[in-house]
Amino acid sequence: MAEKITEEDLVTRIRGEITDSLGYMGDTISTQREMAMKYYYGLPFGNEVDGRSQFVDSTVQDTIEWIKPSLMRVFASGDEMVKFNPHGPEDVKMAEQATDYVNYVFTKDNPGWEILYSWFTDALLSKNGIVKVWWEEYGEDTREEYRNLGEIELQSLIMDDNVEVLEHSEYIEEEIVYHDVVIKRKDYDGRIKIENVPPSEFLISREAKNIQEARFVCHRVSKTLSELKEMYPDQDLDRESLGGSDEDLMAFSAERLERYQFDKSAEYWEGWGNPVHNEDGLSTYWLHESFLKTDYDNDGITELRKVCTVGSTVLANEEIDSIPFVSITPIKIPHKFFGLSIADLVMDLQLMKSTLTRNLMDNMYNQNFGRYAVLEGQANLDDLLTQRPGGVVRVKSPGAVTRLDTPSLEPYSFEMLKYIDGIRESRAGVTKYSQGMNDNALTSHTTATAVNQVMSAAQSRVELIARNFAETGVKDLMITIYELLYKNQDKERMVKLRNEWVPVRPDVWKDKYDCTVAVALGSGSKDQQMAHLSQMLSFAGQAMQGGLRIVNEQNMYNLGAALVKAMGFQNVNDFLTDPSQIPPQGPSTEEQIAQTELQIKKGELDVRVAETQIKQQKLQLDAAELQVDTALKTAELKLEAEQERPVGIG
Numbered sequence: 001m002a003e004k005i006t007e008e009d010l011v012t013r014i015r016g017e018i019t020d021s022l023g024y025m026g027d028t029i030s031t032q033r034e035m036a037m038k039y040y041y042g043l044p045f046g047n048e049v050d051g052r053s054q055f056v057d058s059t060v061q062d063t064i065e066w067i068k069p070s071l072m073r074v075f076a077s078g079d080e081m082v083k084f085n086p087h088g089p090e091d092v093k094m095a096e097q098a099t100d101y102v103n104y105v106f107t108k109d110n111p112g113w114e115i116l117y118s119w120f121t122d123a124l125l126s127k128n129g130i131v132k133v134w135w136e137e138y139g140e141d142t143r144e145e146y147r148n149l150g151e152i153e154l155q156s157l158i159m160d161d162n163v164e165v166l167e168h169s170e171y172i173e174e175e176i177v178y179h180d181v182v183i184k185r186k187d188y189d190g191r192i193k194i195e196n197v198p199p200s201e202f203l204i205s206r207e208a209k210n211i212q213e214a215r216f217v218c219h220r221v222s223k224t225l226s227e228l229k230e231m232y233p234d235q236d237l238d239r240e241s242l243g244g245s246d247e248d249l250m251a252f253s254a255e256r257l258e259r260y261q262f263d264k265s266a267e268y269w270e271g272w273g274n275p276v277h278n279e280d281g282l283s284t285y286w287l288h289e290s291f292l293k294t295d296y297d298n299d300g301i302t303e304l305r306k307v308c309t310v311g312s313t314v315l316a317n318e319e320i321d322s323i324p325f326v327s328i329t330p331i332k333i334p335h336k337f338f339g340l341s342i343a344d345l346v347m348d349l350q351l352m353k354s355t356l357t358r359n360l361m362d363n364m365y366n367q368n369f370g371r372y373a374v375l376e377g378q379a380n381l382d383d384l385l386t387q388r389p390g391g392v393v394r395v396k397s398p399g400a401v402t403r404l405d406t407p408s409l410e411p412y413s414f415e416m417l418k419y420i421d422g423i424r425e426s427r428a429g430v431t432k433y434s435q436g437m438n439d440n441a442l443t444s445h446t447t448a449t450a451v452n453q454v455m456s457a458a459q460s461r462v463e464l465i466a467r468n469f470a471e472t473g474v475k476d477l478m479i480t481i482y483e484l485l486y487k488n489q490d491k492e493r494m495v496k497l498r499n500e501w502v503p504v505r506p507d508v509w510k511d512k513y514d515c516t517v518a519v520a521l522g523s524g525s526k527d528q529q530m531a532h533l534s535q536m537l538s539f540a541g542q543a544m545q546g547g548l549r550i551v552n553e554q555n556m557y558n559l560g561a562a563l564v565k566a567m568g569f570q571n572v573n574d575f576l577t578d579p580s581q582i583p584p585q586g587p588s589t590e591e592q593i594a595q596t597e598l599q600i601k602k603g604e605l606d607v608r609v610a611e612t613q614i615k616q617q618k619l620q621l622d623a624a625e626l627q628v629d630t631a632l633k634t635a636e637l638k639l640e641a642e643q644e645r646p647v648g649i650g
Contacts, residue, residue: 017216021216021218022203036126039347042058055357059424064343067428070459071120071462071465071469076112080099084099087510091510098506101497101506102478102482106477124330127199127329127338130196130325132197132219133325134324134484136191137188139186139187139188141185142184144183145181146183148179148180150177150178162185163184164186165182204337208337209335217323220286220288223285224282225282237313286311303319304321304323326477330465331465352420356420369387371403379401429461482506490507533566540555
C-alpha cells in the first residue's frame with residue numbers, strides 16, 4: 001500500500017503555491033488594485049509641482065459610489081434575494097420554507113446589508129469581491145463523572161453522540177458488573193457565518209478560472225499568538241515552536257498598506273517594531289488557511305483538503321467537500337478568474353481630468369494675480385511681491401515693471417472636460433440623468449422619450465453588472481448557505497417567517513433545489529414600474545367586478561404588495577393584509593356539513609313532535625266526543641225512564 005504524503009512534503013507544496021500566487025498577484029493584480037485604491041481615495045499622483053495646482057479629480061470614487069445605490073436597491077430592497085423552486089407539488093411548502101429561512105439566515109443571523117455593501121465595493125474597486133461562508137459551531141465541553149453504573153445505564157449514557165468517554169473502569173460485586181466512567185459532554189450549537197475577505201488576503205493559483213475548480217486557494221490573515229492559541233486549543237503553541245515571523249511580516253503587501261493610507265493607519269502597520277509587539281501574546285504571524293487538491297493518501301485520486309499552517313507548523317489538516325469562498329466581478333473576462341473593475345475603466349479619465357483642471361486653475365491664478373517683467377535692480381521686489389490694496393512699488397526708472405499678459409482660457413478646454421465625462425458615461429453607465437446633478441439635463445427640447453432612451457442605455461450597463469453579480473456570486477452564496485444548513489443543522493429551530501413562528505429543521509429538506517435569484521432588472525425606472533403596476537391593478541379590479549375569473553384576492557394582494565415595494569416601503573403588512581393569512585370568517589366545509597345534518601335531524605324531530613301533538617289532539621277530541629255521546633245516552637235513558645214510570649191518581 002502506498003504511503004501518505006508527509007506533513008513536510010505538504011508544507012513544501014503549500015509554500016510553493018503561496019509563493020507562486022504572491023508572485024503572480026503581486027506583479028499584476030495587486031499593483032493594479034493598489035493604483036485603484038490610490039485613485040479612489042484621491043491621493044496625489046506623485047507628479048505634483050510646488051507652487052502649482054495639485055488638484056485631484058474624483059472620477060473613480062464618484063463612478064463607483066453612483067453605481068452602488070442601484071446595485072443595493074436591486075438586491076437588498078426586497079424580502080427575497082433568492083427563491084428555491086420545488087421539484088414537484090409535494091415540495092412546494094418545503095421550498096417556500098427553504099426560501100424564507102435562507103434569506104433569514106443571510107439578513108438576520110448575519111449583517112446581510114453590510115456584507116453586500118462591502119462585497120460590491122470590493123468588486124467595483126478591486127476587480128473581485130470575496131466573501132467567506134462556513135458553518136461555525138459554538139459552545140463548551142463539560143466534564144462529568146459517574147460511578148456505580150449498571151450495564152443498561154452505561155449504554156444509555158454513551159449512546160449519546162455528544163458524549164465522549166475519557167476514563168472507564170469496571171468491577172464486579174455479587175456477580176453484578178458496575179462501571180465508573182468519566183465523560184466529556186459536548187454542548188454545541190452552530191450557525192452560518194459570512195464575512196467579507198479583503199482582496200489582499202485572498203490567494204488563488206494563477207491558472208484558475210473559478211474558485212471551486214482551482215488547484216489552490218488560500219485565505220492569508222494576520223493573527224496574534226493569543227488568537228492562534230484560542231483558535232487551536234489542542235496545539236501547544238509558543239514563539240519557539242512557531243519560529244520567527246520576520247519573513248511573513250516583510251511580505252505585508254503594498255496593496256494592503258495602501259488600503260490603510262486614507263486614514264493614516266498604515267503608519268501602524270508599518271511600525272511592527274513597536275515594543276508592544278515584543279510581548280509573546282501579541283507576536284503576529286501569518287495564518288495560511290489553504291484549500292488544495294492533493295493525492296494525500298497516494299491512491300491516485302486527488303481530494304480537496306483544508307490545511308492551516310503558520311510557517312512550517314501544521315495546525316489543522318482535514319478533507320472537505322468544497323471551498324468556502326464566493327467571488328463576484330463586475331466585468332468578467334472569459335476563462336479568467338480576475339475580471340475588470342469599474343476603477344480600471346475610468347482611472348485614466350481621472351488622470352486626464354486632473355491634469356486639465358490643474359492647467360485651468362494655474363491659468364486662472366495667473367490671470368487673477370498676474371505675472372510681471374522687472375528690470376533687474378530697478379524695482380523693489382519686496383514691494384512687488386506684497387499684494388495689498390493701494391500698495392506702492394518703488395522703482396528707479398519708468399517702465400521698470402511691466403505686466404505680462406496671460407492667454408485667456410480657451411473654450412476647448414472646457415469642451416474637453418465634457419468630452420471626458422461623456423466617455424465615462426459610455427464606459428460605466430453613469431449619466432447626468434441618473435445622477436440628477438445637471439440642472440440643464442431636462443429642457444424644453446428634451447422629450448421624456450429621449451431621456452428614457454438615454455437612461456435605459458446607461459441602465460443596461462448597470463443591469464449587466466447586476467446580472468453578473470446575481471449569476472456568478474449571489475446565487476452561489478445562497479446555494480452554499482442552503483447546503484451548509486442541510487448538512488449541519490439537525491436541530492429544530494423556531495424562527496418567525498411570514499409573520500408566523502414556525503419550526504425549521506433543514507436536514508429534512510431535499511438535498512438540493514433549483515435556485516432563482518430575484519433580480520429586478522429590465523423594468524425601467526421606479527416611476528415606470530409604479531405606472532405599470534397601477535395599470536395592472538386597475539385592470540385586475542375591473543376584471544373582478546366584471547366577474548372574469550382571471551384574478552382572485554391573492555392576485556390583487558400580490559399586485560398591491562409589488563406596488564407598495566416599488567414605492568419604497570419595505571413592510572407591506574403595514575398597508576395590506578395577505579388574504580392567505582386571514583382566518584376564514586364562516587364555518588368550514590366540515591362544519592357546514594355538520595350544521596346541515598343537525599338542521600335535518602332537528603327538522604325530523606320537529607315533524608315527530610308535531611305528529612305526536614296531532615295524535616294527542618285527536619285522542620282528546622275522541623275523548624270529548626265519547627263524553628258527549630255518553631251524556632246524550634244518559635239523558636235519553638233518563639227521559640225514557642221518566643216516560644215509563646206510572647202516574648198515581650188521587
